[in-house]
Amino acid sequence: MxxxxxxxxxxxxxxxxxxCGVPVSTPTxxxxxxxxxxxxxxxxxxxxxxxxxxDRHSEHVACAGNRPVRAAGEMCxxxxxxxxxxxxxxxQSTGYCPEPDSWDxxxxxxxxxxxxxxxxxDPRCEFRRCVACGWLNLVKHGVFECVGCRADLPDExxxxxxxxx
Ligand SMILES: [Zn+2]
Numbered sequence: 182m183x184x185x186x187x188x189x190x191x192x193x194x195x196x197x198x199x200x201c202g203v204p205v206s207t208p209t210x211x212x213x214x215x216x217x218x219x220x221x222x223x224x225x226x227x228x229x230x231x232x233x234x235x236d237r238h239s240e241h242v243a244c245a246g247n248r249p250v251r252a253a254g255e256m257c258x259x260x261x262x263x264x265x266x267x268x269x270x271x272x273q274s275t276g277y278c279p280e281p282d283s284w285d286x287x288x289x290x291x292x293x294x295x296x297x298x299x300x301x302x303d304p305r306c307e308f309r310r311c312v313a314c315g316w317l318n319l320v321k322h323g324v325f326e327c328v329g330c331r332a333d334l335p336d337e338x339x340x341x342x343x344x345x346x
Contacts, residue, residue: 183251186241186276188276188278196242197247201243207295208264208295214234215259219257222235223240223241225241226286230289232294250279251283252283253279254271254273254306257270267299271306272287275317278317279308280340281305307319307338308320308340313330
């Protein structure tokens with residue numbers, strides 16, 4: 182599954198088409214970011230399956246250069262016994278709103294560069310678009326209620342659909 186950017190257009194416009202995410206091809210690529218021993222980054226997995234990372238406060242759409250992605254979220258790394266390890270991965274990206282099912286793309290991308298995936302997303306985010314008002318919700322605590330208008334949110338993932346459909 183490819184996820185398209187569904188966040189505010191102003192952010193996408195500001196990001197432009199330049200890919201600010203840096204491809205990771207071996208765990209040592211991450212060492213410059215790990216000067217304090219651990220780091221949290223913004224990541225995407227590109228359509229080609231490449232893991233791209235950027236500074237934590239970067240927008241996912243900028244990390245991906247406005248392109249569709251297989252996964253997006255935040256990733257934490259640390260150094261344990263001299264090796265780079267993944268300590269936490271989330272699918273928290275309000276720009277792409279990827280499903281928990283995007284985990285497989287993350288695990289494949291990590292293994293491809295010699296990093297061991299964690300057990301799964303933490304937090305494991307569920308995104309839903311409100312059918313009544315179009316708001317993109319990050320469902321919290323299993324409460325499927327729109328923060329914009331309090332309408333019930335659908336059971337099925339729909340965050341990639343355009344509003345009004
Ligand atoms: Zn709503």
